Amino acid sequence: MVCLTEEPTETLYLLGEQDRIVGISGFTVRPPRARKEKPKVSAFTSAKIGEILKLEPDLAIGFSDIQADIAAELVRHGVEVWIANHRSVDGILDYIGRLGALVGAAGRAQALVAGLRAGLDAIAAEAARLPRRPRVYFEEWDAPQITGIRWVAELVRIAGGDDIFPEHAAMSLAKDRIIADPSEVVRRAPDLILGSWCGKRFRPEKLAARPGWD
Incomplete structure (x- = not known):
C-alpha cells in the first residue's frame, strides 16, 4: 500500500x-x-x-x-x-x-x-467542568483564510470550546470555508487561535502582523 x-x-x-x-x-x-x-x-x-x-x-x-x-x-x-x-x-x-x-x-x-x-468521552467529561467555554478560531489555510473542517469544530466542542465559525464548519469543501472578510475574525473575538495550515508550516508571527490582530 x-x-x-x-x-x-x-x-x-x-x-x-x-x-x-x-x-x-x-x-x-x-x-x-x-x-x-x-x-x-x-x-x-x-x-x-x-x-x-x-x-x-x-x-x-x-x-x-x-x-x-x-x-x-x-x-x-x-x-x-x-x-x-x-x-x-x-x-x-x-x-x-x-x-x-x-x-x-x-x-x-x-x-x-x-x-x-x-x-474522547473522558475529555468531554473533563471539559464539562471548565468555568467557561473559550471561543476558538481555527485556521486551516492563510491565503485565502480558510477556517476548520467539521471534525475540527467537533473536537473543539468536545474539548470544551466553541468554534467562532460554526456555519463554515458545516461545509465539506475548503472553498466553502473561505472567510470572505478577514476582519470578521477580529469582530468575533476568539479567546484562542489555533493554526494548522494544510500543507505548509504554520507561522503564528504572520497572524500577529495582520491589521487589527494585535
Missing part, C-alpha cells in the same frame, strides 16, 4: 499492519519511525507518480477532493485507489474500522476505535 496522506500510515502502524506500507506522505510525523522506514512519495496536493509506480502498490490510499488529480493519474496507470472523504469525528472512527477490515484486522480496528471513543 502507498499512503498518500498521514491517516492510513498512522492507523496501519497502530493496527500492527505497517509491513503492508511501501510508501508514505512526506508530512507523516506519527509514528516517528515511519519516516525512517518508508520512502516518502507524496505531499498533499502533489505526488511522485513515477516513484509510486516503481513500488508496484496493490492499493493507494488518500483523502479528500484535494487529491482527486493524484488519484486520477494513478488510476490511469492501473493503480487501484481509495480516496476516503470523512468530515466528522464519527467519520474518522468509521474510516479506521473500514481500513482495518480492508487489511483483515477488523477486530483490532474496532478495539482501537473503542479506545479512541473512550478517550
